[in-house]
Amino acid sequence: MWGEQILLDAGGSPAIMGSTVNENMLSPYRALDLTDSSGFLCGKILSDLGAEVIKVEPSGGDPSRLTPPFLGEHPDPDRSLYWFTYNLGKKGITLDLESPEGRRLFLSLVEKSDWVIESSPPGYMERLGLGYQELSRVNPGIVLTSITPFGQDGPYQDYKGSDLVAIALGGYMFLCGEPGRPPVRVSFPQACLHGSGEAAVGSMIAFYDRQNTGEGQWVDVSIHASMVPVSMNAPPWWQLRNVIVRRQGTCRAGLSSGAVQRQTWPCKDGFVTFIVIAGTAGANTNRGLVAWMDEEALADDFIKGIDWDSLDMSTLTQEMHHAIEQRIGRFFKSHTPWELYEEAMSRRIMLYPVATIPDIASSPQLESRGFWAEVPHPELGRSITYPTPIIRDSQVPFPMGRRAPLVGEDNDEIYGGLLGLSSAEIDSLRRTGVI
């Protein structure tokens, strides 16, 4: 059976049938991760699920080690917090894929691996003799996942991508920001994370099929396409109703009545988010809020007189929205975001603070779930706090991996241990610059 063969061939810690549950879901498997910053998260997800992920960098290190933010004031390839965060738990080797010897070594690694993840421009891997055909010749079960701005072919295949370009062409940027000002993105690159997340799912689907059939395949991921579902119901608004949804800043659009409604609200020392949702989905929240306002003498007869159950979003007029919002807004201004949140939770009202970065860092909810963990960085003489793996299991804690690899840190283990090269051979590869 293919699966058992995998267990024998690949993996640092072979698993056997009936092994204890205290084993990570993907521990018998191995991924080679060639990506730049546009693809880090894909390998990170596989690593969090237990796979051994080996980051393969050119000699001297991946240029993506210069992705901000940095520990310190200046760009430093050994201090990129972006690199650290999304390569946590991976091993690291160097390899010059453009040399014949490097190519040969890479194919030997492919023989012992389950996935190859890469993010080079379309055609580059083929030109090196490392396209899907070549990889599957040495390992028919290999899954090759390619993450590119627009996919492997098509009219935009050679277009240059960036976070901003993917979010713009994907249709999401048009929906964000204030009317009367340019559309905006989220002020931290998101597109490559969506692309990498989608790549992780595609990689797992191909892997599942490989476990059943023995055959791998090529997973072609478009970062551009990965941004489209983020717009949710906006494309069907055009496709079904010929309506173009537009950005509304602190409000939201896309409601059937055509009205816009407030979503983020100023309060004392900050902001909260709250939406009037009509009908069953929002009635309890709305009733609870009005009762609370009434206790503080801030509910008038108008707002107390609304029958929240029969209110219909599809007929709620802009005037009615304004009338409700005027009263709620006044109430919110009399409290801080965290006062409102504490009370909202006990009254089962759907309201959240607009959390700042320090708010998230000190969240009691994240704290109580052990979301943060310190990982030692001996060469920096300190530890750094990171999020723990996203996937939690009710029985098994997912362990934190080692801090992100230094350049070529695991060359001896991988080339010596996994490929069985002698130390003389490894030294020679070092001298000739292959590794």
Added chain:
Amino acid sequence: MTRQVFESLKVADFTWAVVGPMMSRYLSNHGATVVKLETATRPDVVRTTPPFKGAHTHRDQSGYFSMFNSGKRSLTVNLSQPKGREVAHRLVMWSDVVLVSFAPGVMARWGLDYESVCRDRPDIIMISTTNLGMTGPHASSAGFGTQLVALAGFSHLTGWPDGEPNQPYGAYTDVVAPRFGAASIIAALDHRRRTGKGRHIDLSQLEAGVHFLAPLLVDYFTTGREAIRSGNLDPVAAPHGAFPCRGEDRWLAIACSTQEEWHSLCQVMGLQKMAEDPRFTTLEARKLNEGELGDMVARWSQTQEADVAMGLLQQAGVPAGVVQDSRDVSNDPQLTHRGYWVELEHPEMGRHRYPAPAFTLSRTPAQLHPSPCLGEHNEFVCRELLGLSEEEYIQLLVEGVLE
């Protein structure tokens, strides 16, 4: 029709809105039998969320619902009746994977929580998706993804430094969490194949969202820097923003992160002298004079058609993209080439479009089928999948269990 990856996989889907349905959609689009459990009194909330095919609210005509539920089967069961809970129990026993988006404790009331199910089916894989996770002091705090966006930090980081926080459109974290969740379901299936053991996965949508901002948190912990919204500015690129083009609300996104891209941009704009202007020669200088830089680029872009300018810049090697609205996205030549929009015939909506995954599998691509009408597959699920006799099925109908 080619063989599908998940064609023998059985999924009981107790989720609604977006996160759960988007996870199970990865499975149904690749051949799994996904049974979506709903009730007529409380159908999936997005069934009554616009846009609709017609002018009015219609629970079988929402385009919001259809996009996240392609290829699933709908079973309507009243869980307040003991016989309804029996059907739900049979469905769980039939399945390999159970998806749940109820608040912690709800499944336990019906005897369908992981611990109870596990006694009969130690190999069951259950994933619970909630806003804040199954444990912790705020576990029971209620809300939709539209609000969670703010708690996860995205609203604070969207908009202009001189303005209020903006809510990024939609329910942003709803589209983040399913990527982590779907990958973990499939990993759990492989783990079960090897060990015979199931899993209960606790997917917190807040935590998934924070993973998409993680370097900013790590930055705060190590250096104390607090990131805040900055419009479209980028620390290592300039110009970097959306520039106005001809027409109403037309914009072109331009992102220059290298000197080469900057020089090519100047050439395309016919402003080679700008590249030599000391205010703009280096990235540092451009960042210092970003206001003037933006004005100069905008003076050029205003005279351009957005799509033509994108073509010119991309030919010159400059990352540029039209800020597309939903009409543009629906007609996008690259998405069309990839077969991203799949037109299918729906019994109540007629022909309309469904989104394919952003990945294409070379050997076993996704095969999409229309989304289900409410209760459309009651008979199929009860008779074919759960093996009820015709009498038993009719009895359920008569007693109003399949409402």
